[in-house]
Amino acid sequence: MTRNRQILLMSRPDPALGPTEENFALVEAPMPRPAPGEVLLETLFLSLDPYMRARMYAGANYAASATLGAPMVGNTVSRIVASEAEGHAPGEIVESAHGWQAFAAVPAKGLRKIDPTIAPVSTALGVLGMPGQTGYTALVRHGRPQPGDTVLVSAASGAVGTVVGQTARELGARAVGIAGGAAKCAFLTDELGFDAAIDHRAPDFAQRLAAACPEGVTIYFDNTGGPITAAVLPLLAPEARLLVCGTVSVDRDRPGQPQSGPGMQELLSLALVKRLTIKGFIYTDADLMALEPEFRATVSAWVRDGRMRYREDIVDGLEAAPRAFLGLFRGANFGKLLVRVAAE
């Protein structure tokens, strides 16, 4: 049988540079063999997500940092090719967190079975996976959108943003997206039904944003941080909710990056005078996990009947992962970024 292929995290990023391809190495490795209770998985799709950047550094963040010399962390959609675990048969499709490698032997316990009749299995990493769950549960729980609300979302054409905007529309709110470039903006309005989409690369971005939100922003779902967020702050309406989901435009582990926006006190004073709620979260928070069943039922139904659309940006071959991953932070992807590691 063929040998395994892995992409290892070989070094921590130089804080002066941020992550580079040189932090990774593609290696061959022996084919793993499942122990009792385990299954052998063949990776079909590897998910590339912004949160992985922080895992490359040594500092504590949400979670432990990725281990040097081990496959880079990441979730996959995989096929069981051999099983030493009761109740799991070869051919089943599962979600697994075994990282950037072509094969892995993992405990069957904890794998999430994927029903391929609902939607293409790749969606288990996007609209029906962690990003979709993050967007839906946080918007519903912390944003509480209603008719009359203006929901503004940054990185709007990405895996989280597309779900946030369409969920806002389904709940009767106005949805405004921020994305990079005309093509992404056209996609948001023409294909996803956003009420407006603003290109943050436009020289008159701030003015366009204000014009698109004439009654102010009642919910800002922040996936980027940085200058985009700084431009949004003056538009926040009284009692607005600022949901801090991610900082794809800012490497939090790199000191000395250019600063955007006001200082601590000005932001806190804005929160006071406008009675804002600023909420940071991750999808595994208990109050968000409580909405997981609702998310699965609701968004699966929306995907099936075409009311929730999604876009995937699929690159081919495990070896393409590092370069594609780094492109996330330049907005090079258009939709949920995936690596097709093996044919379905």
Place this chain on the structure above:
Amino acid sequence: MTRNRQILLMSRPDPALGPTEENFALVEAPMPRPAPGEVLLETLFLSLDPYMRARMYAGANYAASATLGAPMVGNTVSRIVASEAEGHAPGEIVESAHGWQAFAAVPAKGLRKIDPTIAPVSTALGVLGMPGQTGYTALVRHGRPQPGDTVLVSAASGAVGTVVGQTARELGARAVGIAGGAAKCAFLTDELGFDAAIDHRAPDFAQRLAAACPEGVTIYFDNTGGPITAAVLPLLAPEARLLVCGTVSVDRDRPGQPQSGPGMQELLSLALVKRLTIKGFIYTDADLMALEPEFRATVSAWVRDGRMRYREDIVDGLEAAPRAFLGLFRGANFGKLLVRVAAE
């Protein structure tokens, strides 16, 4: 009958200096006469509160700015000396918002009657008034303190802070106060039962604060902003609540003041990684007003049986108001600052 005396707001503060005594003028005025439906009030106590500073400027804030040439805004405890309104008799004590003046004729509708048998009537401007209501309702609604929580409050010996800390203790949480000077800190621990009190003027303030909060801060009730808040941020525990009540140490209308703490992105990244909730509010928010009956019942009972203690700093004479008011921003007061305008 005697003439009225008023302190008028004569000029806006120079943003380079902030408020000064020269912005005010003491004048004599004709005695007002109540129209039908009105009562003539004699001011007993005038409340001096930090929020008034922002009202001196022209810019919009929570509320309209104070009118130039009119008595400076503020709440009072007053005695009805003449009544043209049914259901209101001379001798009654009421809370009124007629500002810095010895007498006023005001509509009887909207006055809050004060029961002098519950506590000294001055408490209607402090522990049983707006400051107490702010502290109690926001701590309960937005902080949700429980046993195991560490509640940290700044300006802890002030009108709001004393209620916050003692309410936290009553609800089973640990209460830590920040105040300026040894006397205020001793008052917090020895007389009010705070678990610890830290002098923000101590050179090793940050280290003492960390030592007083060994498990981190789960609820920070921020009355000051500025360097004190900057020192608290690193101590916030995961899922902590940062309640932005006031910025007594920072004049929000003065640009170019020294900046404290991190920039916008660092604060938002902290909110993300620690899953913080940052909440600005005023006591008239609908969700806080819903707790007003609970506040009145609970805190009145606590005051009556001595479980909620309070301290008032009373200066004599309307003419003393401007200087005493400016002292608020230097921490010159010790307890709820009041002006005794007339004897009870």
